[in-house]
Amino acid sequence: xxxxxxxxxxxxxxxxxxxxxxxxxxxxxxxxxxxxxxxxxxxxxxxxxxxxxxxxxxxxxxxxxxxxxxxxxxxxxxxxxxxxxxxxxxxxxxxxxxxxxxxxxxxxxxxxxxxxxxxxxxxxxxxxxxxxxxxxxxxxxxxxxxxxxxxxxxxxxxxxxxxxxxxxxxxxxxxxxxxxxxxxxxxxxxxxxxxxxxxxxxxxxxxxxxxxxxxxxxxxxxxxxxxxxxxxxxxxxxxxxxxxxxxxxxxxxxxxxxxxxxxxxxxxxxxxxxxxxxxxxxxxxxxxxxxxxxxxxxxxxxxxxxxxxxxxxxxxxxxxxxxxxxxxxxxxxxxxxxxxxxxxxxxxxxxxxxxxxxxxxx
Amino acid sequence: xxxxxxxxxxxxxxxxxxxxxxxxxxxxxxxxxxxxxxxxxxxxxxxxxxxxxxxxxxxxxxxxxxxxxxxxxxxxxxxxxxxxxxxxxxxxxxxxxxxxxxxxxxxxxxxxxxxxxxxxxxxxxxxxxxxxxxxxxxxxxxxxxxxxxxxxxxxxxxxxxxxxxxxxxxxxxxxxxxxxxxxxxxxxxxxxxxxxxxxxxxxxxxxxxxxxxxxxxxxxxxxxxxxxxxxxxxxxxxxxxxxxxxxxxxxxxxxxxxxxxxxxxxxxxxxxxxxxxxxxxxxxxxxxxxxxxxxxxxxxxxxxxxxxxxxxxxxxxxxxxx
Numbered sequence: 001x002x003x004x005x006x007x008x009x010x011x012x013x014x015x016x017x018x019x020x021x022x023x024x025x026x027x028x029x030x031x032x033x034x035x036x037x038x039x040x041x042x043x044x045x046x047x048x049x050x051x052x053x054x055x056x057x058x059x060x061x062x063x064x065x066x067x068x069x070x071x072x073x074x075x076x077x078x079x080x081x082x083x084x085x086x087x088x089x090x091x092x093x094x095x096x097x098x099x100x101x102x103x104x105x106x107x108x109x110x111x112x113x114x115x116x117x118x119x120x121x122x123x124x125x126x127x128x129x130x131x132x133x134x135x136x137x138x139x140x141x142x143x144x145x146x147x148x149x150x151x152x153x154x155x156x157x158x159x160x161x162x163x164x165x166x167x168x169x170x171x172x173x174x175x176x177x178x179x180x181x182x183x184x185x186x187x188x189x190x191x192x193x194x195x196x197x198x199x200x201x202x203x204x205x206x207x208x209x210x211x212x213x214x215x216x217x218x219x220x221x222x223x224x225x226x227x228x229x230x231x232x233x234x235x236x237x238x239x240x241x242x243x244x245x246x247x248x249x250x251x252x253x254x255x256x257x258x259x260x261x262x263x264x265x266x267x268x269x270x271x272x273x274x275x276x277x278x279x280x281x282x283x284x285x286x287x288x289x290x291x292x293x294x295x296x297x298x299x300x301x302x303x304x305x306x307x308x309x310x311x312x313x314x315x316x317x318x319x320x321x322x323x324x325x326x327x328x329x330x331x332x333x334x335x336x337x338x339x340x341x342x343x344x345x346x347x348x349x350x351x352x353x354x355x356x357x358x359x360x361x362x
Numbered sequence: 363x364x365x366x367x368x369x370x371x372x373x374x375x376x377x378x379x380x381x382x383x384x385x386x387x388x389x390x391x392x393x394x395x396x397x398x399x400x401x402x403x404x405x406x407x408x409x410x411x412x413x414x415x416x417x418x419x420x421x422x423x424x425x426x427x428x429x430x431x432x433x434x435x436x437x438x439x440x441x442x443x444x445x446x447x448x449x450x451x452x453x454x455x456x457x458x459x460x461x462x463x464x465x466x467x468x469x470x471x472x473x474x475x476x477x478x479x480x481x482x483x484x485x486x487x488x489x490x491x492x493x494x495x496x497x498x499x500x501x502x503x504x505x506x507x508x509x510x511x512x513x514x515x516x517x518x519x520x521x522x523x524x525x526x527x528x529x530x531x532x533x534x535x536x537x538x539x540x541x542x543x544x545x546x547x548x549x550x551x552x553x554x555x556x557x558x559x560x561x562x563x564x565x566x567x568x569x570x571x572x573x574x575x576x577x578x579x580x581x582x583x584x585x586x587x588x589x590x591x592x593x594x595x596x597x598x599x600x601x602x603x604x605x606x607x608x609x610x611x612x613x614x615x616x617x618x619x620x621x622x623x624x625x626x627x628x629x630x631x632x633x634x635x636x637x638x639x640x641x642x643x644x645x646x647x648x649x650x651x652x653x654x655x656x657x658x659x660x661x662x663x664x665x666x667x668x669x670x671x672x673x674x675x676x677x678x679x680x681x682x683x684x
Binding site for chain 1: 410605654
């Protein structure tokens with residue numbers, strides 16, 4: 001039924017409603033798309049707020065009547081003074097952009113920035129009734145200040161090291177475990193899968209106190225080790241995703257490699273992994289985002305080492321210190337999220353595919 | 363690692379077609395090799411899950427304290443007695459439950475609604491919409507909280523300005539005991555991406571023939587959703603409910619970043635996880651923190667168990683699309 005209706009040119013069906021079906025379909029399509037667009041607009045509005053606020057001055061943000069975009073009065077430099085620009089209605093009906101030399105209640109003196117040589121222009125009327133000219137004036141310096149105050153380069157370095165090494169550990173170990181679970185008849189294989197999935201829903205605070213105590217005793221507090229070492233023991237989410245992917249690859253491939261004399265490890269590296277680049281990339285991205293986001297554990301393990309903290313911890317400290325500077329807070333947030341967002345926009349296909357894979361089978 | 367070395371010798375050597383005997387020995391060897399591959403997780407499970415959980419339980423019967431300069435004593439049920447008499451436990455648990463009443467429905471309905479919109483065949487540029495609706499989910503939570511803190515601020519935030527345009531006096535979102543929970547839910551909405559993608563996948567996997575059959579019988583859009591889509595995606599609803607539930611029990615970051623865990627306004631954001639954090643990592647009363655954590659674990663298991671039990675009555679597993 002749908003097949004013929006989907007092609008408007010071949011469809012001549014005209015329902016009792018009047019308009020041909022394909023036209024109704026088209027208007028419905030615009031309606032749905034417009035509706036989705038409005039929701040998306042509202043959904044992303046906070047992001048626009050952040051972008052705009054991060055290039056405003058504090059006064060521009062705090063002005064309740066302030067414009068949406070960062071604006072300041074336009075000025076013109078004349079004989080060493082900054083004169084405000086106004087749009088002045090002239091007696092002949094035209095409107096000219098003039099710089100005010102001398103305000104007055106009955107008449108004011110202006111000068112034409114485009115034609116200084118013509119000398120001052122006298123204008124009759126109250127200057128308070130005419131509009132001041134404003135220009136877009138983003139305060140880009142906010143980013144520099146925020147970056148300097150929160151020591152962004154250092155935070156970035158810490159985050160990249162923690163996330164980078166952690167990603168290597170997580171991906172490497174999760175591939176091995178997922179391979180083992182997907183391709184071998186392991187004793188208690190099913191039990192392992194069930195326990196593995198159960199760890200996803202385990203509240204993490206249950207293990208936190210003893211783990212913290214141990215790290216404290218062996219002197220790992222105030223180092224990156226508590227954040228990095230555990231990643232080398234595979235985590236449930238990644239293993240599950242990779243296992244799903246392994247299961248989609250036909251067993252014949254392994255068997256062929258086996259007959260050619262490849263051992264299990266060789267089979268994994270040269271036969272299976274090249275088939276699942278997308279899944280590996282997805283897992284890399286997931287761990288990257290996890291590490292970039294991770295807050296609680298870096299905070300407790302690196303509480304006294306400001307110089308080792310990653311970005312989310314640094315950003316929150318920055319907020320507690322400078323919360324009376326909303327423009328810097330928004331600029332700092334922007335710095336913290338710009339890299340993940342850019343990476344996502346480039347890699348969104350692989351990323352979303354990975355989530356599909358982890359979700360459908362549950 | 364050993365598995366790798368053992369197998370290296372075999373690489374590249376041509377093998378004759380395996381006899382039965384050889385095949386059996388191969389299978390055994392493969393089983394053993396498989397165990398080596400899974401070993402990182404098995405070791406990790408005992409190291410990071412099993413042992414700490416047991417230790418945590420043991421701590422709850424002691425006066426273990428990291429900073430005190432004395433030996434740890436076994437004190438029986440003292441911590442647990444304290445737990446059941448602790449008014450702060452009751453208060454923070456109530457806050458968490460109250461928040462769950464708002465957040466749990468939102469955590470299912472919002473991503474499901476978005477997914478329903480995004481699988482609509484009438485929607486243009488579906489892929490772009492999908493990516494953009496997902497995008498806020500990868501924004502670091504701390505940054506998201508700060509952005510929402512700005513956009514929902516009373517005087518200068520856009521939310522209240524927009525409400526003002528239509529003549530509504532916006533509330534003081536983060537300082538009002540009534541509005542704080544919706545405000546927290548709004549912040550959480552930026553994280554619905556994962557659930558949304560899973561819902562989309564589930565809705566796409568519903569067999570289209572079912573829709574066509576119902577349409578011929580004259581079913582409306584709503585009836586299609588209510589009687590076809592919804593029952594078939596109940597496993598996904600169930601899954602998202604569990605994930606959201608665990609997230610709420612662990613709810614810490616947003617209130618902590620919002621007001622440093624002060625509980626403002628008037629204790630309304632004093633969540634259980636914040637109390638745990640204060641006890642364990644500000645007062646370093648590790649034994650009592652372990653007690654709080656174990657209690658949380660018991661509640662999580664009970665709540666998940668309850669969900670699984672209820673699932674018998676409303677989760678449909680009998681039909682799978684495709």
